[in-house]
Amino acid sequence: MTARPTSRILTELEKAVGTAKLSTDAAVLAEYSRDLGPTDAAALPLAVVFAESVEDVQATVRTCSATGTRIVPRGAGTGLSGGAHAVENSIVLSLERMNRILEIRPDDEVAVVEPGVINADLNTAAAEHGLMYAPDPASHSFSTIGGNIGTNAGGLRCAKYGVTRDSVLGLDVVLADGTLIRTGRSTFKGVAGYDLTGLLVGSEGTLGIVVRATVRLRYLPVDVRTIAAFYPDFASAAAGVLAVGRARVQPAIMELMDAGSLADADRLNGSDLLARGNALLLIQTDGFGAEREAEVVRRVLAGTGAALHAEDPEEAERLVFLRRNSRGIGRDSEFRVGEDVAVPRSRLVDYVRELERMAEDHRVAVKVVAHAGDGNLHPEFWVDSKAPDIREAMARLDRALDESIDVALAMGGTITGEHGIGSFKLRWLPLEHSERLRELEHGVKAVFDPQGILNPGKAV
Amino acid sequence: MTARPTSRILTELEKAVGTAKLSTDAAVLAEYSRDLGPTDAAALPLAVVFAESVEDVQATVRTCSATGTRIVPRGAGTGLSGGAHAVENSIVLSLERMNRILEIRPDDEVAVVEPGVINADLNTAAAEHGLMYAPDPASHSFSTIGGNIGTNAGGLRCAKYGVTRDSVLGLDVVLADGTLIRTGRSTFKGVAGYDLTGLLVGSEGTLGIVVRATVRLRYLPVDVRTIAAFYPDFASAAAGVLAVGRARVQPAIMELMDAGSLADADRLNGSDLLARGNALLLIQTDGFGAEREAEVVRRVLAGTGAALHAEDPEEAERLVFLRRNSRGIGRDSEFRVGEDVAVPRSRLVDYVRELERMAEDHRVAVKVVAHAGDGNLHPEFWVDSKAPDIREAMARLDRALDESIDVALAMGGTITGEHGIGSFKLRWLPLEHSERLRELEHGVKAVFDPQGILNPGKAV
Numbered sequence A, B: 001m002t003a004r005p006t007s008r009i010l011t012e013l014e015k016a017v018g019t020a021k022l023s024t025d026a027a028v029l030a031e032y033s034r035d036l037g038p039t040d041a042a043a044l045p046l047a048v049v050f051a052e053s054v055e056d057v058q059a060t061v062r063t064c065s066a067t068g069t070r071i072v073p074r075g076a077g078t079g080l081s082g083g084a085h086a087v088e089n090s091i092v093l094s095l096e097r098m099n100r101i102l103e104i105r106p107d108d109e110v111a112v113v114e115p116g117v118i119n120a121d122l123n124t125a126a127a128e129h130g131l132m133y134a135p136d137p138a139s140h141s142f143s144t145i146g147g148n149i150g151t152n153a154g155g156l157r158c159a160k161y162g163v164t165r166d167s168v169l170g171l172d173v174v175l176a177d178g179t180l181i182r183t184g185r186s187t188f189k190g191v192a193g194y195d196l197t198g199l200l201v202g203s204e205g206t207l208g209i210v211v212r213a214t215v216r217l218r219y220l221p222v223d224v225r226t227i228a229a230f231y232p233d234f235a236s237a238a239a240g241v242l243a244v245g246r247a248r249v250q251p252a253i254m255e256l257m258d259a260g261s262l263a264d265a266d267r268l269n270g271s272d273l274l275a276r277g278n279a280l281l282l283i284q285t286d287g288f289g290a291e292r293e294a295e296v297v298r299r300v301l302a303g304t305g306a307a308l309h310a311e312d313p314e315e316a317e318r319l320v321f322l323r324r325n326s327r328g329i330g331r332d333s334e335f336r337v338g339e340d341v342a343v344p345r346s347r348l349v350d351y352v353r354e355l356e357r358m359a360e361d362h363r364v365a366v367k368v369v370a371h372a373g374d375g376n377l378h379p380e381f382w383v384d385s386k387a388p389d390i391r392e393a394m395a396r397l398d399r400a401l402d403e404s405i406d407v408a409l410a411m412g413g414t415i416t417g418e419h420g421i422g423s424f425k426l427r428w429l430p431l432e433h434s435e436r437l438r439e440l441e442h443g444v445k446a447v448f449d450p451q452g453i454l455n456p457g458k459a460v
Helices: A008-017 A026-031 A054-067 A119-127 A145-151 A196-200 A234-246 A259-269 A290-302 A313-324 A345-361 A390-410 A426-432 A435-448 B008-017 B026-031 B054-067 B119-127 B145-151 B196-200 B234-246 B259-269 B290-302 B313-324 B345-361 B390-410 B426-432 B435-448
Strands: A047-050 A070-074 A090-094 A101-105 A110-113 A168-174 A180-184 A209-216 A224-231 A253-257 A279-286 A307-310 A334-338 A365-371 A376-384 B047-050 B070-074 B090-094 B101-105 B110-113 B168-174 B180-184 B209-216 B224-231 B253-257 B279-286 B307-310 B334-338 B365-371 B376-384
Touching (some): A008 A047, A026 A047, A054 A070, A054 A090, A054 A168, A054 A209, A070 A145, A119 A145, A180 B435, A196 B196, A224 A290, A224 A313, A234 A253, A234 A290, A253 A259, A253 A313, A259 A279, A259 A313, A259 A365, A279 A290, A279 A313, A290 A307, A334 A390, A345 A365, A345 A390, A390 A426, A435 B196, A435 B435, B026 B047, B054 B090, B054 B168, B054 B209, B101 B119, B119 B145, B168 B196, B224 B234, B224 B290, B224 B313, B234 B253, B234 B279, B234 B290, B234 B345, B253 B259, B253 B313, B259 B279, B259 B313, B259 B365, B279 B290, B279 B313, B290 B307, B334 B390, B345 B365, B345 B376, B345 B390
Parallel strands (some): A047 A090, A070 A090, B047 B090, B070 B090
Antiparallel strands (some): A110 A209, A168 A180, A168 A209, A224 A279, A334 A376, A365 A376, B110 B209, B168 B180, B168 B209, B224 B279, B224 B307, B253 B365, B334 B376, B365 B376
């Protein structure tokens, strides 16, 4: 800590957690003022608390509650919706130092973790027992379980293995007044009382601070098969998704990349994907039936105009890696905004066609990747940040974003499949949730956080 | 309707929905006064409303809200916890006539149903498209989707396919003031705002009346293999469950039956299960890997002292049928109470050993079946209803029940895996949920139902 805290809240926090866990250093404040979401909403916090224990979290929350100070909880800060953007006069509460895997119980197929555990680290530890933690956001090697819980993170394996909520059995949570509660259970099933665990998952830190999670582990597949199907165009590749579905095969991974995404992946990684086709449908089957499923997938896709490659395990792993790293190329000369809509699967082709039309109408660039297995698309729109009239360019970008949301909703979709509302998507929430529904959400918020100090202006 | 309604509420209800949808017939009132849960809490309702549309539900709820009349929503009345038991001066709102499957969208793998649809009927309709609705409570041939949603029903296939909550994407719900809201989405994934859909699932009709559900369908397995492993005792059979888990094979069904359950099944169905062993571990693998998985299961179980039978499909179906129908033999000479605890899987053997000790200590009879794949046990305790001192016998039964709950909780378990709290298990809820947790639950209840008219005295 370089600067001496002057205001009352900082003095109190110093008393509560000690100087080693508190920072008001300007560089730290700047670094912790935002996540990877669009920039517009972030402010500098008053301080960052680096909690190392449940007691640290309780002490911080009690101090903030007593002074009415707002708290922005934070995992690794890798969110894409501004859910961890700081607000004026707030404290950022980092959980990254609470990173212990407390228990792995192989026979119960359960793990107990602190919120700061990196998703991939839990998977490494579970793998020693033939187990895995199924939810695998593309950020799995640097995002935390706590952050994943905050947004109910999805990932590549969701269509088969479910999202974060489906793997969280119970939570220890520090409430807005500093009370520690335990929700849920340690068993796979349980229906006692209301499902507050499920309510907390995806609530983006607005209802309480998760300090411990009991999660279900699944079996590491004994076999994995990868099929890379390259197509001349995106619409044919999306038709391949429906064909696999009609064959009633449930892949573990079913990802779509369009030409723009293939080009970005090539540029970022030195690969040659675009030379193989203008769209890629990347499918993995897993488990005891992986080989038989892969046979059916190949047979079905052969009828949809795909150029098929049965990838060897090394090349397969590389393709999945390229897919995971196809986002966020972020060049200085461009202003990019990523989206996260989901549509019913049968509308994938229609939606992508609409995206291309919008891009043309508003003169913006677009590329798209999709977790096609569950209809979740990540279009990315961008404009040249050196455009002569940047305000006009940004206005076009905004109109394209708005339209992409409207069209997704009109097709029976949602404005966010897995990234959360954060602060960035709040403007669109009333288009999806009715006024009465939002009243209920705010009512629930008030039950958990009557002062409104937990991550204000996020999620609802 | 045979009797003319005299009080104001009945007149108002008659105006709201018409006489054809309203009954005050004494036999009807008696029949609709309770579900299949223990009897102690039921009272006669003032009337039964048989809603046929969303508008009927809204009109009924508005009428009750205006007069402060309590509403007990009801599906098929097959619940086992008294969640549909009527209370004094209440209206029972039956959803059984709202039994239309509104949509099956095979490419989206989604169905939209009214709450009164019988679980098995949805499965029959989905099967035409190679699809299934996964949650399959033992009551699937006569319980409704709405009732299943109310209790977040489990079933036999949960360990692999999840519980009801995992298949419900969105709900249309009539709130306590008659407002119709839509929660959730039509897509597999979606994280906009709080997960009110998940909150409503399992809330036993205390937060709103579900009038329509959008559910995810899964793929009908291409192959199913059944293994019946008979053991000399229950502990060995439970050890078989852990052995299969350690082999990292995920069966679709993994059921345990003890000698008492096998005897009951034999008596009820004329089968000869008990002649084959004192405990049965019944396993089904399914999907493209079914055969390979079954091979591993057989190899693993052979090392645990099992007498193995690879059942032909017809015999396999019969065994699963016998399991589904092993509950509720209900003879007049006995007073029986079924339980629904769940424990971490590694504690199955310990827990059953404890059950046997309790039965001996309290001189009651016990049998047990278990959804072993997720540690969910259904012990059933009973005493002779013709006992010379029935009050003393019932007191022993009660003590055994209480102890079975205490021991399950001490092992890290839950008091209800899938049947719900209803009215019957309310007395044990404070043992599992802390006072603060219950305050939050009551706070949520007050947000949704400030008058407290929806299924009072249930769930929380």
